[in-house]
Amino acid sequence: MKLQVAMDLLTVEDALKLAGQVAEYVDIIELGTPLIKAAGLSAVTAVKNAHPDKIVFADMKTMDAGELEADIAFKAGADLVTVLGTADDSTIAGAVKAAQAHNKGIVVDLIGVADKATRAKEARALGAKFVEMHAGLDEQAQPGFDLKGLLSAGEAARVPFSVAGGVNRSTIEDVQRAGADVAVAGGAIYGAADPAQAAKELRDAIV
Numbered sequence: 001m002k003l004q005v006a007m008d009l010l011t012v013e014d015a016l017k018l019a020g021q022v023a024e025y026v027d028i029i030e031l032g033t034p035l036i037k038a039a040g041l042s043a044v045t046a047v048k049n050a051h052p053d054k055i056v057f058a059d060m061k062t063m064d065a066g067e068l069e070a071d072i073a074f075k076a077g078a079d080l081v082t083v084l085g086t087a088d089d090s091t092i093a094g095a096v097k098a099a100q101a102h103n104k105g106i107v108v109d110l111i112g113v114a115d116k117a118t119r120a121k122e123a124r125a126l127g128a129k130f131v132e133m134h135a136g137l138d139e140q141a142q143p144g145f146d147l148k149g150l151l152s153a154g155e156a157a158r159v160p161f162s163v164a165g166g167v168n169r170s171t172i173e174d175v176q177r178a179g180a181d182v183a184v185a186g187g188a189i190y191g192a193a194d195p196a197q198a199a200k201e202l203r204d205a206i207v
C-alpha cells in the first residue's frame, strides 16, 4: 500500500517545507484543493520540480470541463488529477482523455457519493486509474463519523482504491486490511508537532 500526504495548506512556501520534511516517507505528494485555489497551479510545478521522483497529485476536484481542467493540471506537472464522482460521465471521460494524452492518470473522488461501490465500478470503466473512498473534512467533523463505511465500500467495489477521511496512526492498519492501494493522510501529518515523525510512523505501520 502506498502512502499519500495531503497538503491542505495555503502557500507554496509552506507546501515546499512540508514536502521536504516528509518526502522520504511518502510515495505520493498531494496538493490539496485549498492550496491549488489559493496559490494556483504554479504550486504543482514548484512541488514537482522539487520532488521529480515523487508522484504529484493535484486535488482539482473537477466537476465540469474535465478535459480542460485535467489538461492544465498535467501541463503544470501533475501525475494524478482528481475529478469528482458526482460529475457527469462525460466530464470523467474528458479528464481521462487528457490523462491519456499526457500518459498520466485520473483519480475519481467519491466524496458526497451515496453508493460509492457502484460509482467506483462506473468510474473505473470510464478509465479512472483508481477511485478515492473519501469523507471530506466537513463530514469527518460530524458526530459519530468513522472510517468503516469507506472501508466496506472499498472492499465491495473490487477496483483499485485509496482511502481518505482522517486516516491516522490508529486507523491505517484497518485501511490496509481493507485492501486499499493508497492511504491518504492530511491532518495526521501536517497537523502533527513533528510532521516527519508522523509520516515515518504511518510508513512504518504499512506492512
Ligand SMILES: O=C(CO)[C@H](O)[C@H](O)COP(=O)(O)O
Residues within 6 Å of the ligand: 006, 007, 008, 032, 033, 059, 135, 136, 137, 140, 164, 165, 166, 167, 184, 185, 186, 187, 188
Ligand atoms: O481532500 C481532502 C479534503 O477534501 C483532504 O485532503 C483529505 O480528506 C485528506 O485529509 P485528512 O486526512 O485531513 O482527511
